[in-house]
Amino acid sequence: xxxxxxxxxxxxxxxxxxxxxxxxxxxxxxxxxxxxxxxxxxxxxxxxxxxxxxxxxxxxxxxxxxxxxxxxxxxxxxxxxxxxxxxxxxxxxxxxxxxxxxxxxxxxxxxxxxx
Amino acid sequence: xxxxxxxxxxxxxxxxxxxxxxxxxxxxxxxxxxxxxxxxxxxxxxxxxxxxxxxxxxxxxxxxxxxxxxxxxxxxxxxxxxxxxxxxxxxxxxxxxxxxxxxxxxxxxxxxx
Numbered sequence: 001x002x003x004x005x006x007x008x009x010x011x012x013x014x015x016x017x018x019x020x021x022x023x024x025x026x027x028x029x030x031x032x033x034x035x036x037x038x039x040x041x042x043x044x045x046x047x048x049x050x051x052x053x054x055x056x057x058x059x060x061x062x063x064x065x066x067x068x069x070x071x072x073x074x075x076x077x078x079x080x081x082x083x084x085x086x087x088x089x090x091x092x093x094x095x096x097x098x099x100x101x102x103x104x105x106x107x108x109x110x111x112x113x114x115x
Numbered sequence: 116x117x118x119x120x121x122x123x124x125x126x127x128x129x130x131x132x133x134x135x136x137x138x139x140x141x142x143x144x145x146x147x148x149x150x151x152x153x154x155x156x157x158x159x160x161x162x163x164x165x166x167x168x169x170x171x172x173x174x175x176x177x178x179x180x181x182x183x184x185x186x187x188x189x190x191x192x193x194x195x196x197x198x199x200x201x202x203x204x205x206x207x208x209x210x211x212x213x214x215x216x217x218x219x220x221x222x223x224x225x226x227x228x
Contacts, residue, residue, distance in 0.1 A: 004158075031214065042119075042205055042218035043159070050214065058215060090158055102147055102166060102209075104216065106158035 003027045004107035006091050012113045019078040021110050023091030025071075032074040033058075033092040033104065034066060036085075043090065049074055081114045088112070117142040119208050121219035128196045128226055136191040136222045138206030145211040148189040150180055153203040153221075162204075165189060176200070196226045 003026040013019050023032060031050055035043040035058075045058030047066040055066050063085060065077045078085055088111050092104040118141045128134045140146055147166055151159040163174025165182040173179045180191045189206060203223050209216040 033216075035218075040220055042220045043207075044218070045215060048214055056214070059217075092159075103149070103161055103164060105161060106151075108158045109156075 004091060004093055004105065006089075006107040006110045008110060009108065010111045012115065013081055014115050015082055016080050019081050019112065019114075021076045021089055021091075021112070023074045023076070023107060025074075025091075025093050027093060027095070027105075028071060029093040029095040029105075030071075031094040031096075031104075032068065033094075034064070034074065034076045035090045035092065036060065036087040037090060037109070038087050046076065046089075081112075083114050086112060086114045117146075117208050117210055117213070117215070117217045119206050119217050119219040121204075121206055121222045123222050124220075125223045125225070128224070130198050130226050130228050131195050134193050134196040134200070134224065134226070136204050136206075136224060138189045138191065138219060140187050140189060140206070140208040142208050142210050147209050147211055148180075148182060149207040149216075150174065150178070150189075150191050151205045151207065153205065159205060162191070198226050198228055200224060201226045 005024045007022045033048040034046040037043050044060045049055045049068040067075045088109050090109050091107040094104045120139045149164045150162040153159050163172050165172045170182045203221050206219040
């Protein structure tokens with residue numbers, strides 16, 4: 001999975017608790033993304049980062065925040081988890097330059113269940 | 116905003132037959148188009164992309180796709196399907212000037228022996 005790890009891989013939590021998911025890359029790619037995957041919706045972009053401390057909102061950003069203090073790490077935080085945030089979360093990375101320009105490569109995913 | 120439609124939730128083909136997975140898109144400006152495949156409990160794997168140039172794009176595992184600007188389509192094809200091609204396939208689009216990539220809902224391909 002292109003030098004991308006996600007942790008944890010599975011998590012069960014209760015409504016109202018904070019949750020942080022971590023994405024770590026060893027590719028030194030500039031861009032990092034968080035998506036959620038739900039049946040019938042494909043993947044939807046939550047937030048993305050275009051550099052250290054540079055982030056922007058995606059299509060479904062409400063209820064989520066992100067931080068990127070180092071090139072290799074991109075954190076996704078659910079400040080107060082809700083059942084509607086039960087989903088599979090994927091991190092992706094991309095870079096500029098070379099034949100891989102604009103191609104996003106995905107991590108293995110984190111399955112989050114909010115009870 | 117850009118969008119992608121995959122009109123078929125499910126495609127069934129017999130092994131050895133050609134397969135097509137359909138994708139149409141809507142985007143302002145020049146499109147960047149992608150196909151990804153997802154196997155059970157795995158992340159998405161990149162298959163191929165169209166950025167510019169030749170309308171016929173060849174990718175991994177014998178797959179190819181044809182960019183048709185007039186029909187705003189980017190259908191995925193393979194001349195001879197394998198049972199191991201059975202998986203979930205996603206088409207995605209982004210505008211050339213944008214980082215916001217939109218995915219289709221996915222098409223489940225089943226190849227029967």
